[in-house]
Amino acid sequence: MQQAQEANFYTKSGLLTAQKSDGWIQLNFPATPAEKTEAPKELNEALNVKPIYIGKNIFDFLVEVDSEETVKNIQPDFTKLLQVQTRGVIVTARSSEYDFISRFFAPEVGIFEDPVTGSAHCCLGPYWQKKLGKDSFTAYQASQRGGVLKVQVAGERVLISGKAVTVLEGDLL
Numbered sequence: 001m002q003q004a005q006e007a008n009f010y011t012k013s014g015l016l017t018a019q020k021s022d023g024w025i026q027l028n029f030p031a032t033p034a035e036k037t038e039a040p041k042e043l044n045e046a047l048n049v050k051p052i053y054i055g056k057n058i059f060d061f062l063v064e065v066d067s068e069e070t071v072k073n074i075q076p077d078f079t080k081l082l083q084v085q086t087r088g089v090i091v092t093a094r095s096s097e098y099d100f101i102s103r104f105f106a107p108e109v110g111i112f113e114d115p116v117t118g119s120a121h122c123c124l125g126p127y128w129q130k131k132l133g134k135d136s137f138t139a140y141q142a143s144q145r146g147g148v149l150k151v152q153v154a155g156e157r158v159l160i161s162g163k164a165v166t167v168l169e170g171d172l173l
Helices: 041-047 068-073 118-132
Strands: 005-011 014-021 024-030 053-056 060-064 088-094 100-106 111-114 136-141 147-154 157-162
Touching: 024 118, 041 060, 041 088, 060 118, 068 088, 068 100, 088 118, 100 118, 118 136, 118 147, 118 157
Parallel strands: 060 088, 100 136
Antiparallel strands: 005 014, 014 024, 024 157, 053 060, 088 100, 100 111, 136 147, 147 157
């Protein structure tokens, strides 16, 4: 077993911590739960799916759909999605292999689809906590690159763990 390493970061939202242990990197974020809302017409047109639930938090829309196949196969109309006033759109569903899966689209900020999105899981954790009645989850973000995450809701915080590969190292002087 590896020794845990920890780092602290100060951001506009306060102190964030990162801890590395056994090959997983755990980030500690504030929870950003969604509140149920009506979808703008452009959102429904852009996604072309029948939602089970639509919510909105301070950043993104959250859309639950009927199945993991719907999540995997969704092909948003990005021209219409750009008309939606939001940073991004999280699409999610229950999964047979994981607790839930998701995808994250943010063309407004230049990211048509993000491979694995920590901030989306700050919303997904509290949503699935209420829906499934538990605090810890294994999640999969089903983008082309994709990734498995461990998500734990801890009060008003969400602990998100994932594996990463070092692609570049350097020193800032």
